[in-house]
Amino acid sequence: MMLVFCELKDGKVRKPSLEALSEARRLADAAGLKVAALFAGAACAGAEEAAGFGADVILKAEAPALASYSSDAFAALIAQAAEGQGATVVLGAATAIGRDVLPRVAARLGAGYASEVTALGLENGVLTADRPVYAAKAQASVTFTSKVQVASTRPNVFPATPCPKAGTVESLPVQGLDFKAVVKEILAKGGGKLDLTEAEVIVAGGRGMKEGANFKLLEELADALGGVVGASRAAVDAGWGLPHSMQVGQTGKVVSPTLYIACGISGAIQHVAGMSGSKVIVAINKDPEAPIFKLATYGIVGDLFEVVPEITKAVKAAGLSKA
Amino acid sequence: MKILVAVKQVPDSETKVKIAADGKSLDPADVKWITSPYDEYALEEALRLKEAKGAEVVAVCVGEEKAKDVLRNALALGADQAVLLKGASEDPLAVARALAAFAQELQPALILFGNKAFGSDHGAVGAMVAELMGLPQATLITKLELGEGTFRAEREGDAGIEVVEGSLPAVFTAQKGLNEPRYASLKGIMAAKKKTIEEREAALGEPALAVRTLTLPAARPEGRKLEGDAAAQAATLMGLLRDEAKVL
Known part of the structure; x- marks a missing residue:
């Protein structure tokens, strides 16, 4: 059995979770294994969608106490599910929660753990x-020497491929959990925009943007392309009022969008570390020698x-605008 | 109150990566070694708590002999004690076991880590130590406040800043933005030279993960530069993104 820890958002399975699930399905098919998708929350409405992406079994852990994320409680729950299912492989997406909880799951199971993987084999x-x-x-390239093996998959790397399976829903008992650390509230960043690590299109600005207000140009292009705006460390550190959560690079987010448009970014190693996994990279810079x-x-x-602005105009003129 | 800060020695981020003859490790020739940048935020937070509330700050490092440099640096910055757990492993669980064994003995109120070590980038050891010790955690924190036996931390979540509350003792991993690390003073550097670094064997145990190969990534194919004025470049780009790259 392979167990995939999945997350829901607004009644839908998050795309990075579907990607992890699809990859589990692919590996399971080759190895003759089954796939269980695990959901945890106060209620897990929408979890049935996992059946369309390869889940033989859908495990729902539902309890009021699970409404807020708790690293210790969720880790114990996932480990219980892995043991209950006799899972030898546990996967999850390298989201903020996945990166927080999966190492704990591995430690609890005495399992090896590889984070933010970009390819898997079994x-x-x-x-x-x-x-x-x-x-x-x-x-x-790493290999596991433990009986149970845990990995987090980097968002936007593995395709989410529809693959209808039975998706038999089972309720998982919620018991014996501590809640030593709990998320009490989320200070929203507003706009309900996608996180950079999940975005398929990123328009990023660097020092060449000259000031924070000029990021409006990038917002317009990102809106037209249905993407989000990122920034280089130089821009975030320039005192332009850009939050660190926008930063792409070694000391910021590592992203793998389909399309990355770098505007006024020279291409320092620090930045490249965060975006070199992008499928298509467009660079706009007035210095022809810029490493980007x-x-x-x-x-x-x-x-x-x-x-x-010309690109924004062209996107709209081509009837491709998603705004 | 004791605060344990785990630091790691890593190659400088500007290092040109060369693969060693074994095909699975970094060629250490010409590598400049530094304290992993995120660990500096962790150490700084510990030092600020020491100054505000009074605490004994212990720096610990799993590494070989040369890793004493990062412990010496921690002492220069203000750590009271430094311990080298001699050993090395590519497996985060093995490293976490060694650190948890040491922490179990020390019984600190807080254990601070950088959110990941530059290089291996697993970002796993802090959370693993928390689990091995049965402690609560807050990872990727940008703010930390302590109450009476409790903590309130802010961390970077996917939907915004998450406020995490929990009990002490607890484990934290530092994100950029938590604070602005200080530089060592000359006095601190001189004093650190006189302090002793305790050495023990790291209780790493059997690894659960091994590196098979380390390779340089395939170079991206040569790109093309688009000609013409801004409007022409934009039009060409649009066509290429739609028809050649097929990403629109």
Whole structure:
């Protein structure tokens, strides 16, 4: 059995969770295993969607106390489910919760753990994983020597592939849990926008943006493309009022969108570490020697203050605007 | 109150990565070693708590002999005691076991980590130590407040800043933004030279994870530069994104 810890948001399974589930299905098919999707919350309405992405079994742990995330309680719950199902592989998406809870699950199960993996393999029951290391300047292939194997999958790397299965719903008893640390409230960042790590399109600005107010240009393009805005460390540290949660790079978020548009970003190693996994990279910079052009699929040497509004206009003119 | 801060020695982020002859580790030649940047936020937070509330700050590091440099640096910055757990492992669980065994003996009220070590980037050891010791945790914190036997921390969640409350003792991992780390004073550096670094064997146990290979990533294919004025470049780009890259 493979167990996938899944998260719900607004009654739908989060996309990174579907990606982890799809990858589990792919591995399970080759190995002749079954896949269980685990949900936890006050109520898990919407969990049935997991059946469409390869879940043979859908486990629901429902209790009022699970309405708020607690790392210790959720870890115990996931470990209980893994033991109950006899799971040898436990996966989850490397979301804020996944990265918080899965190492605890591994420690509880005496299992090896690989975080933010970008490829997985399963041979004779032994899991192998690829993961970027040293600021994406190298790639490590790791293998497990423990009976149970835990990994978190990097969002936007694995495809979420529909694959209808039975998805038999089972209720998981919620008992014997401590709640030593609990999320009491979420100070919303407003706008209900996607987190950078989940976004398929990111428009990011660097020092070349000159001031925080100019990020409005990037907002307009991001809105048209249905994406979100990010920033380099230089921009976040420049005192322009940009929050650290916007930062892409080694000391910020690591992202793998389908399309990354770098505006006025030189391409320092620190930044590249956070975005080199993007599928298509567009760089707009007035310095033709900027290192970002070495990575860019499409490079535009020019003034971003002229080019960016033209791209926004072109997106709208092509009838591709998602705004 | 005792505060334990775990620090790790890592290659400087500007290091040009070369693969060693074994094909699975970093070639240490020409590598400049530093304290992992996030660990500096953890240490700074411990020192601020010491100054505000009074505490004994113990820095611990799992590493080889050369890792004494990061402990010496921690002492220079203001840590009261430094302990080297001699050993090394690529497995975060093995490292967590060694640290948890040491922490169990020390019984600190707080254990602070950087949210991940530069290089291996698992971001797992802090949470693993918390689980092994049965303690609550708040990872990726940007703010920490202590009450009477309780804590309130803010952490970066996917939907916004999450406020986590819990009981002490507890484990925290520091995110950028938690504080602004200080520099060591000359006096601190001189004093640190006289302090002793305790050495023990790290109780790593059997690893659960092993690195098979370390490779350099495939270079991205050569991109193309778009010609013309801004409007022409934008139009060309639109066509390429739609018809060639097929991402729109």
